[in-house]
Amino acid sequence: xxxxxxxxxxxxxxxxxxxxxxxxxxxxxxxxxxxxxxxxxxxxxxxxxxxxxxxxxxxxxxxxxxxxxxxxxxxxxxxxxxxxxxxxxxxxxxxxxxxxxxxxxxxxxxxxxxxxxxxxxxxxxxxxxxxxxxxxxxxxxxxxxxxxxxxxxxxxxxxxxxxxxxxxxxxxxxxxxxxxxxxxxxxxxxxxxxxxxxxxxxxxxxxxxxxxxxxxxxx
Amino acid sequence: xxxxxxxxxxxxxxxxxxxxxxxxxxxxxxxxxxxxxxxxxxxxxxxxxxxxxxxxxxxxxxxxxxxxxxxxxxxxxxxxxxxxxxxxxxxxxxxxxxxxxxxxxxxxxxxxxxxxxxxxxxxxxxxxxxxxxxxxxxxxxxxxxxxxxxxxxxxxxxxxxxxxxxxxxxxxxxxxxxxxxxxxxxxxxxxxxxxxxxxxxxxxxxxxxxxxxxxxxxx
Amino acid sequence: xxxxxxxxxxxxxxxxxxxxxxxxxxxxxxxxxxxxxxxxxxxxxxxxxxxxxxxxxxxxxxxxxxxxxxxxxxxxxxxxxxxxxxxxxxxxxxxxxxxxxxxxxxxxxxxxxxxxxxxxxxxxxxxxxxxxxxxxxxxxxxxxxxxxxxxxxxxxxxxxxxxxxxxxxxxxxxxxxxxxxxxxxxxxxxxxxxxxxxxxxxxxxxxxxxxxxxxxxxxxxxxxxxxxxxxxxxxx
Amino acid sequence: xxxxxxxxxxxxxxxxxxxxxxxxxxxxxxxxxxxxxxxxxxxxxxxxxxxxxxxxxxxxxxxxxxxxxxxxxxxxxxxxxxxxxxxxxxxxxxxxxxxxxxxxxxxxxxxxxxxxxxxxxxxxxxxxxxxxxxxxxxxxxxxxxxxxxxxxxxxxxxxxxxxxxxxxxxxxxxxxxxxxxxxxxxxxxxxxxxxxxxxxxxxxxxxxxxxxxxxxxxxxxxxxxxxxxxxxxxxx
Numbered sequence: 013x014x015x016x017x018x019x020x021x022x023x024x025x026x027x028x029x030x031x032x033x034x035x036x037x038x039x040x041x042x043x044x045x046x047x048x049x050x051x052x053x054x055x056x057x058x059x060x061x062x063x064x065x066x067x068x069x070x071x072x073x074x075x076x077x078x079x080x081x082x083x084x085x086x087x088x089x090x091x092x093x094x095x096x097x098x099x100x101x102x103x104x105x106x107x108x109x110x111x112x113x114x115x116x117x118x119x120x121x122x123x124x125x126x127x128x129x130x131x132x133x134x135x136x137x138x139x140x141x142x143x144x145x146x147x148x149x150x151x152x153x154x155x156x157x158x159x160x161x162x163x164x165x166x167x168x169x170x171x172x173x174x175x176x177x178x179x180x181x182x183x184x185x186x187x188x189x190x191x192x193x194x195x196x197x198x199x200x201x202x203x204x205x206x207x208x209x210x211x212x213x214x215x216x217x218x219x220x221x222x223x224x225x226x227x228x229x230x231x
Numbered sequence: 232x233x234x235x236x237x238x239x240x241x242x243x244x245x246x247x248x249x250x251x252x253x254x255x256x257x258x259x260x261x262x263x264x265x266x267x268x269x270x271x272x273x274x275x276x277x278x279x280x281x282x283x284x285x286x287x288x289x290x291x292x293x294x295x296x297x298x299x300x301x302x303x304x305x306x307x308x309x310x311x312x313x314x315x316x317x318x319x320x321x322x323x324x325x326x327x328x329x330x331x332x333x334x335x336x337x338x339x340x341x342x343x344x345x346x347x348x349x350x351x352x353x354x355x356x357x358x359x360x361x362x363x364x365x366x367x368x369x370x371x372x373x374x375x376x377x378x379x380x381x382x383x384x385x386x387x388x389x390x391x392x393x394x395x396x397x398x399x400x401x402x403x404x405x406x407x408x409x410x411x412x413x414x415x416x417x418x419x420x421x422x423x424x425x426x427x428x429x430x431x432x433x434x435x436x437x438x439x440x441x442x443x444x445x446x447x448x449x450x
Numbered sequence: 451x452x453x454x455x456x457x458x459x460x461x462x463x464x465x466x467x468x469x470x471x472x473x474x475x476x477x478x479x480x481x482x483x484x485x486x487x488x489x490x491x492x493x494x495x496x497x498x499x500x501x502x503x504x505x506x507x508x509x510x511x512x513x514x515x516x517x518x519x520x521x522x523x524x525x526x527x528x529x530x531x532x533x534x535x536x537x538x539x540x541x542x543x544x545x546x547x548x549x550x551x552x553x554x555x556x557x558x559x560x561x562x563x564x565x566x567x568x569x570x571x572x573x574x575x576x577x578x579x580x581x582x583x584x585x586x587x588x589x590x591x592x593x594x595x596x597x598x599x600x601x602x603x604x605x606x607x608x609x610x611x612x613x614x615x616x617x618x619x620x621x622x623x624x625x626x627x628x629x630x631x632x633x634x635x636x637x638x639x640x641x642x643x644x645x646x647x648x649x650x651x652x653x654x655x656x657x658x659x660x661x662x663x664x665x666x667x668x669x670x671x672x673x674x675x676x677x678x679x680x681x682x683x684x685x686x
Numbered sequence: 687x688x689x690x691x692x693x694x695x696x697x698x699x700x701x702x703x704x705x706x707x708x709x710x711x712x713x714x715x716x717x718x719x720x721x722x723x724x725x726x727x728x729x730x731x732x733x734x735x736x737x738x739x740x741x742x743x744x745x746x747x748x749x750x751x752x753x754x755x756x757x758x759x760x761x762x763x764x765x766x767x768x769x770x771x772x773x774x775x776x777x778x779x780x781x782x783x784x785x786x787x788x789x790x791x792x793x794x795x796x797x798x799x800x801x802x803x804x805x806x807x808x809x810x811x812x813x814x815x816x817x818x819x820x821x822x823x824x825x826x827x828x829x830x831x832x833x834x835x836x837x838x839x840x841x842x843x844x845x846x847x848x849x850x851x852x853x854x855x856x857x858x859x860x861x862x863x864x865x866x867x868x869x870x871x872x873x874x875x876x877x878x879x880x881x882x883x884x885x886x887x888x889x890x891x892x893x894x895x896x897x898x899x900x901x902x903x904x905x906x907x908x909x910x911x912x913x914x915x916x917x918x919x920x921x922x
Contacts, residue, residue: 039452041660063614063659067788068714069861071658072614076917084717084909085859091715091768091912098648099614101655102857104864104892105714105740106796109789113565113809114632116660132812143776144767145741150815151789154808155565185812258688260896282850282895286552287478288625290894291850295681303481303673304623310479310532310676317884318850320891321621323628323656324478324504325560328553332573332801333868335896351576362540363531364505369579370553373572374801404576557802566793567824569805588803588833597824620889653856654890 021215022194028162030055031192031211032121035160036062040118043067043152046090048162049121063099065117067148069108072100089148109148113155120156122149124163124188126178129227131188131203133161134180146183153184165193166224174198174207174227196221198229206230240434241413247381249274250411250430251340254379255281259337262286262371265309267381268340282318284336286367288327291319308367328367332374339375341368343382343407345397348446350407350422352380353399365402372403384412385443393417393426393446415440417448425449454615454665455644459490462638462664466603467496470523474559474601474634475503475513476627479532479676482619483512484605486640486668491605492516502526502559502599502633504552504626506536508676517545526599528552532676551579554596556629561598563632563661568595604634607668608657611641612650615659624656631661640668690851690901691880695726698874698900702839703727706734706759710795710837710870711749712863714740715768715912718855719748720843722876722904727841728752738762738795738835738869740788740862742772744912753781762835764788768912787815790832792865797834799868799897804833840870843904844893847877848886851895860892867897876904 023031025048033055036042043065044050053073056062064073066088073088074095081095088094111117126134133153136146153159167173174191191198191207195216198207208230212221218231242250244267252274255261262284263269272292275281283292285307292307293314300314307313330336345353352372355365372378386392393410410417410426414435417426427449431440437450456462473491477483491499492515499522506513506525516522517535524546530536539545550558551573561569570593574580580594587593606627609620617639619627631637639657644667692698709727713719727735728751735758742749742761752758753771760782766772775781786794787809797805806829810816816830823829842863845856853875855863867873875893880903 065660066858068717069858071660072652076915078918079916082911082914082916083857084911085857087715087717087858087912089714091717092915093911093913094915096652096857098646099612099616099659100652101616101658102653102855102860103655103658104855104860105788105792105862106865107658109792110560110564110632111658111660113789113793113807114563115565116563116632140777143773145763145765145785146787146815147765147767148788150787150813151809154811155789182813284896285622287481288622290896291888295679297682298680301675301678301680302621303675304621306479306481306622306676308478310481311679312675312677313679315621315888317882318848318852318895319888320852320894321619321624321889322891322894323619323624324552324556324626325629326894328556329796329800329868330894330896332553332557332571333799334801335799335868359541362537364527364529364549365551365579366529366531367552369551369577370573373575374553401577557800561805564793566805566807567827567829568822569797569802571802586804591803593803618889624889651890653854653860654887656889 022213026051028192028194031197032160032162035119035190036060041065041116043117043120043156045122047123049123050090052121067108067112069103069105070100072097109151112151115155115157117156119158119160120152121160121162122152124161126180127161127174127188127191128178129176129207129229131186132178133183133188134178135183137181149183153187158189159187160190160192161188162192165195172224172226174225176227195224241432245270247411247413250416251379251381254338254409255279260284260335262336262339262375264341266342268342269309271340286327286331288322288324289319291316328370331370334374334376336375338377338379339371340379340381341371343380345399346380346393346407346410347397348395348426348448350405351397352402352407353397354402356400358400368402372406377408378406379409379411380407381411384414391443391445393444395446414443454662455613456664456666459486459640459666460493462666463487463490463494466636467491467494469496470498471602472500472502473603473605474599474630475501475605476607476625476630477507477512478504478625480507480511480674482607482623482625482627483507484607484640485512486666487605487638488512488515492519497521498523500524502601504555505529506533508533509535524548526550528555549579556626558596558599559629559633562600567598570595599633601634604630604637606631606637606639608639608641610643610645610650611639611665612645612647614647615662615665616650616655617657617662618650618654619656628657631657636663637661638664640666642669642671643667690899691849692900692902695722695876695902696729698902699723699726699730702872703730703732705732707838708736708738709839709841710835710866711737711739711841712843712861712866713743713748714861716743716747716910718843718859718861718863719743720841720876721748722902723841723874724748724751728755733757734759736760738837740791741765742769744769745771760784762786764791785815792862794832794835795865795869798836802834804831806830807832835869837870840866840873842867842873842875844875844877846879846881846886847875847901848881848883850883851898851901852886852891853893853898854886854890855892864893867893872899873897874900876902878905878907879903
C-alpha cells in the first residue's frame with residue numbers, strides 16, 4: 013500500500029505476497045528472494061506442499077527458529093536464521109546453482125527496480141549510486157521455470173517501474189512472467205507475448221493504473 | 232618376461248609393476264589401470280603413503296576383501312571386489328573425473344597398445360577388430376600429472392609397440408612421461424623432450440633393444 | 451503433495467516411455483544398475499532407444515537385456531568390453547555407439563542437469579573423439595567443446611530414499627547414478643528401502659529430492675558380482 | 687606420510703602467501719567463513735590480493751578485515767551489499783570488483799577444480815556481465831562463455847576433518863567452501879574438530895582428502911549471526 017499522488021490505495025506488502033502465493037502449485041520447488049518475496053512463505057495454501065530452496069545450499073526451509081534453536085550454521089540467502097524440516101537437505105553452492113540453472117526450480121519470486129514491457133528485469137544496481145550486486149538473481153531468472161516479480165508499482169519519486177525499456181543495467185533479458193505490484197497484476201503466457209493486465213487492486217481505476225504505468229500492456 | 236625371437240629375457244610382469252612403483256612418492260594420489268598396473272599396489276614401498284583412486288568413485292582402495300567381506304557395492308574400475316580403508320571416501324563419477332581432469336591425481340599407470348616417440352598413446356581400439364572403448368583412459372591421460380605406461384615391449388607378432396608414430400586411434404596426444412616395458416625403461420622430463428633410455432633389463436643388450444624398438448630415443 | 455512413491459517399476463514408468471527417446475541409466479559394470487526399471491523398459495517393448503550409460507552391464511543383465519531384445523538403437527558409452535553382445539552388435543553395425551570418454555560422459559550428464567549446454571575439456575583432444583567438434587585455445591592449450599546430455603528419462607538405482615525424494619547411495623554403487631539423475635527431464639529411482647523424511651541425515655543426502663520424481667522400492671535384491679576377487683589372509 | 691595437520695593458521699599458510707596472488711575464500715555472509723585463516727592473511731601483510739568470494743562478510747569481519755587494511759586490490763564477487771566499506775571502496779574506485787553472478791561464480795570455481803577452462807551459461811546473457819565475452823548458440827538459445835577460476839590458495843572453513851584430509855561441513859555453512867576448495871592449487875582448511883581416519887562416514891564425505899593439503903583446528907569458535915530472526919511459538 014503506497015501513497016500515489018495523495019491517493020492511498022492498493023495492496024499491502026502482505027497482500028502482494030498473498031497474491032504471489034496464488035502462483036504456487038502443489039509439489040513446487042520454489043526460491044523466494046529477499047524482502048516481500050520472503051513473505052510468500054506465510055501464504056502457502058493449507059494442504060499444499062511447497063518446498064523452499066535457499067540458494068546458499070538448502071532445500072526445505074523451515075520457519076524462523078525458536079530462540080533456543082538458533083544456529084549460526086543455518087541461515088537463508090538473506091542471512092536470516094532459519095530452521096530445518098524433516099525433508100531438508102544441504103548442499104554446496106555449485107550444486108545449488110546447478111539445480112537453479114538446470115531448471116529444477118519451478119518458480120521464483122523476486123523484487124525489482126524496473127521491469128520492461130518486453131520482460132527485461134533490472135534489480136541489481138544503480139550506476140554510481142547503489143550497488144549491491146546481483147547475488148543469485150541473474151542465475152535465478154536465467155534458470156527457473158517461472159519468474160514472478162513483486163514490487164511497488166512506482167518508485168519513491170512517483171515514477172513508474174513497469175516501463176517501455178529498462179534504464180538500469182539488466183539482471184535478465186526477457187525473463188519475467190508475472191508482475192505483481194501494489195496496484196495490479198500483469199502476466200503473459202510466454203516470452204513472445206506482451207503482458208496483459210490480469211487484476212487491479214481495489215480502489216484503483218484502470219485509468220489511474222495507466223497513468224502510473226509507462227509500459228504498454230494489453231487490457 | 233616374454234620370448235623375443237627365441238630369447239627369453241627381460242622383466243616379469245611383477246618386476247615391471249615393481250619398477251613402476253619406483254615412480255611413486257610419499258603422499259601421492261594414484262590411479263592404476265587394469266592388468267599389470269593393478270599389481271603396482273603390491274609394491275608400494277614400506278612406510279610410504281599412497282592413496283589409490285578408483286575412477287568409479289572411490290579414494291583409498293584397500294586390498295582384495297576376505298571372503299566374508301565381499302560386497303557387491305564395493306568394486307574397483309576393473310569391476311573386481313575390493314575393500315575399504317579407514318580413510319576411504321566415495322563419490323559419484325562426475326566428481327571422480329572432476330578430480331582426474333582437474334589435475335588432483337599425481338600419477339597414473341596404464342597399459343598401452345602403442346606409444347609413439349612423441350608421447351602419443353593408443354590403447355582403446357583396433358578398428359574393425361577389437362573395440363573395448365576408452366573407458367576413463369582418455370580422461371586420465373588428459374588430466375593426471377604424470378603418465379606411466381607399462382606394456383610388453385613387443386606385440387605378440389614380435390612387432391615393436393614403441394614406434395615412430397601410432398597407427399591405431401589415439402587415446403591421447405603427447406601425454407606419456409614414462410614407458411616401462413619388459414625390456415627397458417624410457418622417460419622424458421617434459422612433453423617437449425624426446426624419450427631417453429633410462430634402464431635396460433638384465434640379459435638384454437642395448438643393441439637387442441634397438442632392434443626391437445622402432446621409435447627414436449636418446450641413449 | 452501427490453506422492454512420489456510408486457508401487458512398482460511398471461507403474462513408475464507409466465506415461466514416460468515412447469519409442470526413440472533418450473534414456474540415461476546409472477551403474478558401472480553391474481554395480482548400482484537400475485535392474486527393476488530396465489526390466490520394466492524391456493517389458494514395455496519400446497524400441498529405437500538411445501541409451502546414455504557408461505557401459506551396458508554384461509550379457510543379458512541390465513542394459514544387456516535391452517541389447518538382446520534390440521530395443522536400443524544407439525548407445526552413448528565409454529566402454530563395451532565385457533559384454534560380447536554389445537561388442538558384436540557394434541562391430542556388425544547393428545548398433546550405433548557414440549564413444550565418449552568416461553569423464554566426459556559423466557560431465558556431459560552433469561552439465562545437462564546444470565543448465566550448461568557445453569563445456570571445454572582437454573580429454574580427447576587430438577583423438578577420434580574430438581573430430582568434428584569445435585575447439586578453443588585457453589592459455590595456450592587446446593580444448594574441445596563437449597555438449598550436454600539431457601535425457602527424457604533417467605533411470606537410477608540407489609540405496610535408500612525418503613518419501614520426499616532425498617536419496618543416498620552406498621559405496622561405489624553411487625557411480626554414474628548422480629549425474630544420470632540430474633540430467634533427466636524425469637528421474638525415476640529404485641531403492642532398497644524407502645524411509646520417512648527425517649530418517650536420512652540432512653547433511654549427507656547425495657541426491658536432493660528436487661531431482662527425484664518417482665521412486666519405487668525394488669527389494670529384495672540379489673546383487674551379482676562381475677569379478678569376485680578375494681584374499682585369504684589379513685594384510686600384514 | 688608428511689602430515690596435513692598444522693599447529694595454527696600462520697603455520698598452515700607458511701610459504702603460500704605472496705603479494706598479488708589469487709585467493710579463493712569460502713563462506714556466505716558470515717556463515718562458514720575461514721576466519722582464522724583470514725586473520726593470518728591479515729597478519730602476514732601480503733598486498734595486492736585478488737579474492738574470489740561470494741561476498742566479503744561484513745565490515746571488519748572475515749574478508750572485511752582485509753578490505754579495511756587495503757590488502758585486497760580486486761574482488762570477484764556476486765554481492766557487496768551488507769558491507770559498507772566494500773561498497774565505499776568500490777564506488778570510489780579504490781577497489782576493483784568483477785561482478786559475477788552467484789551461480790556463475792560457484793560454477794567457475796568448480797570448473798577450475800575440474801579441469802574445465804570454460805563453460806557456457808544462460809546466466810547474464812544480455813547484461814553487463816556478458817559484455818566482451820564470446821557467446822554461442824545452442825538449440826536456438828544464446829549462451830555466454832564463462833572462464834574457470836583457479837586460485838593460488840583456497841581458504842576453507844569446515845566442521846570436521848580427519849587427518850587424511852576428508853572433510854565434512856555442517857548445514858548451510860557448506861555453501862561456497864566446496865567449490866572454493868577444489869579450485870585451489872593449494873587448499874587450506876580450518877575445522878572445528880580434527881578426527882582420526884574412520885571417524886567420518888565414508889559415504890558422507892563432502893570434500894575428499896585429495897583436495898585438502900593443509901588442515902588446522904581453529905576451535906573454539908564464537909560464531910556470529912548477521913540477522914537473528916526467531917519465532918516465538920510453535921508453528922501450528
